[in-house]
Amino acid sequence: MTEGTSRDQVEGLHWGATGGWYRYLPASGEKEYFEVTARFDYPIHGTPEVRIERWYGNGQIELFLQGYGWQPLTLYWGSDESYSEFMGCSSGLVERFELSSGLVAASEPRNGSLINRLEASAEGTVESHGLRADIEKQSFHKLQTLNFDALVIDLKSLCTPVVNVDGVYIEPSREARAFGAVPLDSSPVEVGADEYSVLLRKSLIELLKAVRPSPIFIFDHEQLIKPELQNTNLTDGPGGSVLDTMGLEKMGFLNICLPIDSKKEGGTAHHIRLDKLIEPHLYSFDEYMVRLEPACQLSLLSRPTLLTELEVNYVQGLAKDFLVEVDVLVSRKYRENNLLLTFELEGSDGTPTEEKLGRYGISKSKIPGIGYFKYFPQVRSSDTAIFKVELPEHIRCVGIGVKQVRDQGPVFVSRIEVHAAEKIHHNGSVQDGFEEAIGGSK
Structure with missing residues (x-):
């Protein structure tokens, strides 16, 4: 992975369709020696980042790389x-x-x-x-x-x-x-x-x-x-x-x-x-070498919106484990434990649930109109909050929103994005006219 484009050739490597340069390693199934030599032009390519990536399959691979004076x-x-x-x-x-x-x-x-x-x-x-x-x-x-x-x-x-x-x-x-x-x-x-x-x-x-x-x-x-x-x-x-x-x-x-x-x-x-x-x-x-980022994502909001104008976003097909990322802008004196990420939850029969979810880090407010929620972490000015959500097998999330306990001044939300391991869908009006992207397709 370097700077530059496909026009800036690298001797010894091929240009990849998704960016960067590559060369296949031996794949005979036997232990083999390989050596890759490439010549970069530093003013054009900068300092290269070298990766070894699997193209397909999930079998075990062992690599023994030569080191010179290296200490782990x-x-x-x-x-x-x-x-x-x-x-x-x-x-x-x-x-x-x-x-x-x-x-x-x-x-x-x-x-x-x-x-x-x-x-x-x-x-x-x-x-x-x-x-x-x-x-x-x-x-x-x-x-x-x-x-x-x-x-x-x-x-x-x-x-x-x-x-x-x-x-x-x-x-x-x-x-x-x-x-x-x-x-x-x-x-x-x-x-x-x-x-x-x-x-x-x-x-x-x-x-x-x-x-x-x-x-x-x-x-x-x-x-x-x-x-x-x-x-x-x-x-x-x-x-x-x-x-x-x-x-x-x-x-x-x-x-x-x-x-x-x-x-x-x-x-x-x-x-x-x-x-x-x-x-x-x-x-x-091995099988435990997994990607940290989930496979699918869904944008629920992609432009600055005043919190008072923000509606609950309804979704379909959301797995029991998912991530929510929210970009938010508040005043410098904004009070902690006032901004909430809220959830609309229902049971396997499709009716709203009343189950206690404290063991999953989700609370339920007695204040009308809030329901299930997670507190935002401490927010100062412009910040990104990331929430890891885990639910029981028999409960699913069908709606996500952002609310305040009490009005502490203007709050702007510029992005709400959901990451999950399975395909998810927006199930309602798109608030800002963007095209939703799911798993890289539009």
């Missing part, structure tokens, strides 16, 4: 104690993930009522980043924003009990109890329970989707299987592992075992060379 950056997710232990037995570039827990419940929907309490609490009341991330389910999103080559997680320290709060699981940490997020009569779901295994398996699958194509290693600091470093699937070792019992042994998780000699007092004979360990697994493409 490893991100570590685990407790303070396990991090210190890992650093003592490894060599290479390592950064610590800012959270020390929150893995098991990370794939749960956000807890709307607790989020509202967080936003309403005085500034500085909640100091714990882990608690906020657990309530708002930010862990995987944070991982997607970081630049690293491989992720190492300490499964033992990240597997802690969870409690059910309004249908959503969170960790009953000291900060959560101090904040009053954990009901007094709640019973924790302990590690090893069937219910817990289901939550952990779901979360690990979502972790794969969030981190791919970077490999994920499990730091095993207890299983002593051989004196030398082992780099195998998690099914190895006496009695197998927790991932084996959950049926995740074939999903691509890798194992890092602490060398026995480093466990002895003063023993440093066997160190984990992270560059040698990680490099063969950096480019493994």
Whole structure:
């Protein structure tokens, strides 16, 4: 991917119909060596961005790319104690993930009522980043924003009990109890329970989707299987592992075992060379290598419109999971928790639903004319708000709107766009005369 056009030829490459330059790699089904050489004109093409993309199919592909003096950056997710232990037995570039827990419940929907309490609490009341991330389910999103080559997680320290709060699981940490997020009569779901295994398996699958194509290693600091470093699937070792019992042994998780000699007092004979360990697994493409952007989109609004003139947009065929993007303009002194994204919801029988959806991060207002809603994040002047919406299987969204709780001055909405994995349709009058685009066709 470069600057320039098809007229600005690149020696060694072909011009692609969708832009950029390409060359096919060998596709015989066997392990082959390839080398691609191209000559760019920097004043015309700028600095090229090199990508390796699959043209079709979903089989596994492994790429081993030559590097010169390159050192992979490893991100570590685990407790303070396990991090210190890992650093003592490894060599290479390592950064610590800012959270020390929150893995098991990370794939749960956000807890709307607790989020509202967080936003309403005085500034500085909640100091714990882990608690906020657990309530708002930010862990995987944070991982997607970081630049690293491989992720190492300490499964033992990240597997802690969870409690059910309004249908959503969170960790009953000291900060959560101090904040009053954990009901007094709640019973924790302990590690090893069937219910817990289901939550952990779901979360690990979502972790794969969030981190791919970077490999994920499990730091095993207890299983002593051989004196030398082992780099195998998690099914190895006496009695197998927790991932084996959950049926995740074939999903691509890798194992890092602490060398026995480093466990002895003063023993440093066997160190984990992270560059040698990680490099063969950096480019493994599998079924969890997914696109972050949904396949279909529908524009509901594409020009600035005063909020008082904005009507509810009705849609058809919207899946239970979708994204809504809204471009909004407000005054600099606009009050928080006043701007709402609203939803028209109905059950499988086509009648309006009255079900409580707090576990899905959706609240229902008692104020007439609002109904189900999500609060906008803090908005200052011109901003874009992105909402991830998840609904139960038996409930569907048929209408989307933007409203205020109270009039806080003029609000302009210039764009409302819905992204989903399936084809969706606008089911009403188009407010601004634009042509709707669905999945790239008009």
